[in-house]
Amino acid sequence: MNPKEILGLYENMLLSRRFEQKADELYKEGLVTGSLHLYIGEEAIGAVAMLMREEGDLFTSTHRGVGHTVLCGCDPNLIMAELFGKATGISGGKGGSMHMFDQAHGLLGTNGIVGGGTSLACGAGITLKLVNHTDRVVFCFLGEGASNEGVTHESMNLAAVWKLPVIFVVENNGYEVFTTAQESCSVEDIAVRAAGYGIPGAVVDGNDALKLEKAYRKAIDHARRGEGPSLIEAKTYRWSGHWPGDAYSYGGYRSKEEVDEWKARCPILRLGKLILEKGYATGEELDAISRRVDRRVEESVAFAMAxxxxxxxxxxxxxxx
Amino acid sequence: MALIKYSIAIRDAIAEEMRRDPKLFFMGEDIAKFGGVFGCSLNLPEEFPGRVLSTPISEAAFVGAGMGAAITGTHTLVELQYVDFILCAMDQLINQTAKTHYMSNGTVKVPYTLRVQQGCGRGNGAQHAQCFESLFAGIPGLKVVCPSTPADAKGLLKTALRDENPVVFCEHKMLYAVRGEVPDSPDFTIPFGVADIRREGTDVTIIATSYMVQRALDAASLLEAEGISAEVIDPRTIVPLDMETLAASVRKTGRCVIAQEAQPFCSFGGEIAYELQQQVFRYLDAPIERVSTAQVPMPYSRKLETLNVPTADRIAAAARKTLWR
Incomplete structure (x- = not known):
């Protein structure tokens, strides 16, 4: 990534962060209903993938997909209006946060079912490779919880057998609602399961944009060469509860110390520090980005309200x- | 016109549509070898290399992949070797495939046909002989087709493969070897939502689909010998349903029997009876009769299986009952 791309990445991650923080507030006020699963703290994983996509590349998202949707370039006004259930929303108010589709930006749907995107990603891979004969790729985001779903196993095997251009990205945020990854996963690193499908697997720090770039580069090149899928496990942390109303985020099933420790590893703070150290931008320029992002979020709320x-x-x- | 088997009519429909649409992609268990278990893909892998693929035994993955291919612009055909296996892929069918057009407010199209093989008749037992058309029809967003003849199988499958929506195409294992006249023209299609009056009559209407249609026709022959004139109607598609034709027939006859292989409780037959009493209540001369399998899983024993499945005799008896005989 060149300095300009890194600055763009920073702004995009900050937009996702501030957008979701606002959505969190609005949820607590009752303006956003149902379930809302926040991506706060995990933004680098989606943001770097979106930056590295090329024209025609696609992706499937998850229940925690508002962040992915903001990051992919979908108009924030349409996303906020969808969270409000308004007619102007990206799904006309019929979808909600877990059912947003934006084909112009490669989004094949956020998804209400854990693991729901894995088989769809295989199908997209069929279109791209077996039907259209292109070298385009599909990113398939899933959580470590989804890695224990049967369809995920089936899909990874199918993708491997047919060498489909699917990059499975496990966003391991440590928790499946209240249950820890240690309690529910048979292995510490989900990526080791790649060996069972005969595909490359890698563990990467999901809060480090530069390390993510390297891991994605290998997987993208592998897929574009026609050699098939990869499994990347990005270690990260869910700052918020499973949903905003999850009152047990601290004190109940995890400690404030644990959350604070991960907040110190914030992917946006880290990238901001790198930008200042390398001299890609000044503190004032980052402040200007921050103000621009806040205005964009406010604009989306005004649009949704109206x-x-x-x-x-x-x-x-x-x-x- | 040519006299061909139901299985070959299906194969021909797929071949013609694959010639017409170079993006039509076909996958399913074992389909790329020996024409698949029921011969419906005979010679297709040779004519369409790379477009007819055998999948792993992973129903959730390939039913979902059919959806993923469809929403990315590939008209997709998936074969399920036995309908019973759809239960391994119900999330992919119901949550993903059926709902996406609606959930996306119409922005995403799902041109996807799922062929399933179902039904009794070979002593396959409780997990290989079910009929799920009622289950499918209860899911908003799925079209449901149940062809009873080789010509219907071909014409309706061609329509399915040109449809921009998810279609569950329910074939019957006992019909694959049945021969019938089938039009040769590659332009031959049958629209959805148009019932076929298989036999005209004036005294009682018998409604049946799939394997039950022949038994309904046999029942009509038995009744004819007794001086009872039965009209036999095959709706052919359950979603969309040609209620107009069904209601017009019952208005004429004043009596109705619904024959189905599915279990009775919460079934398609019950739904038709509801619709009919809404629409033609004052024309009815007797309560609507329904002939079904019992509300039990399909037993393995050939004797019990035969006992369980509606026969021409049982359908005829139900018709007599509507005539107070």
Whole structure:
């Protein structure tokens, strides 16, 4: 990544962060309903992948997909309006945070089902490689919890057998709702499971943008050469609860010390430090980025607030094409 | 017209559509060898190399992959060797495939046909002989097709493979070897939502799909010998359903029997009976009868399986009941 790309990455990660912090506030005020799963603290994993994508590359997301959706370039106004359930939302208010699709930006859907994107990513790989005969790739984001789903195993095997251009990115944030990864996973590193499928596997610090870039580069090149899928496990941490109403984030199933320790490893702080050290930007320039991002988030909230609810007629529309 | 088997009519429909649409992709268990277990892909791998692939035994992965391919612009056909295996892929079918067009507010299209083989008749037992058309029809966002003849199988499958929506195409294992006249033209298709009046009659309407259609026709012959004129209607597609034709027939006859291989409780037959009483209540001369398998899993014993599945005699008896005989 050149300095300009690193600055863009920083701004994009900060946009995702501030967008979700605002969504968190609005959820607590009751303006955003249902479930909302925040990506705060994990932004580098999605952001670096989005930066490295080329025209025609695709990705599947997860229940924790608001961050991915912001990071992929989808208009924040449309995302915020969707969280409000408004007619102007990216899914017209019918989807919510777990059902957002943006084909123009390669998003094949956030997904309400843990592991739900893994088989879809294989299908996208079929289109890209076996039908269209391109060298395009699909990023498939999943959590360490999803790595224990049957369909994930089936999909990794299928992708390996057919050498599909799928890059499975396990965002290991340590928790599956309240249960720890140690309690639910048979191995410490999910990436070792790659050996069981005969595909490359790698563990990477998910809060370090530069290390992520290296890991993705290998996997992307591997897939573009037609050699098939890879499994990258990015170690990270979920700062928030599983959902904003999760009151047990501290004190209940994990300690404040543990959370604070990970906050000190914030991927955005780390990247900001690197930018200042390398002289890619000044502190004032980073402040300007921060203000720009905040304005963008405020604009999205104003747009969502001013938008109408869906028409009653929408209830029965779009069942079939 | 040519006299061909139901399985070959299906194969021909796939071949014609793969010639027409170079992006049509076909996958399923064992389909690329020996024409698959039921011969529906005979010679297709040779004609369409790289486009007809045998999958691992991973129903969740390949049913979901069909969806992933469909939403990225590939018209996709997936074969499920036995419908019973769909239960391993219900998330992929219901949560992912059926809902996406609606959840995306119509921005994502899902041109995806899932062929399933179902039904009784070979002593396959409780996990290889189920009929799930009622289950599929209850899921918003799926079209459900149940062809009973080789011509219907071909014409409806070609329509499915041109449809921009998820279609579950329910084939019956006892029909694959049945021969029938099938139009030769590659332009031959049958639209969804158009019932076929297989036999005209005036005294009682018998509604049946798939394997039950022949038994309904046999029942009509038995009834004819007794001076009872039965009309036999095959809806052919359950979603969309041609209620207009069904209601018009019952308005005419005043009596109705629904024959289905599925279990009765919460079934397609119950739903049709509900719709009919809504639409033609004052024309009915008798309660609507329904002939089904029992509310039990399909037993293995050939004797018990035969006992369980509606026969022409049982359908005829139900028709007589509507005539108070």
């Amino acid at each position: 938008s109408p609810d869906p028409d009653d007629g929408g209830l029965l529309q779009n069942l079939f094409a």
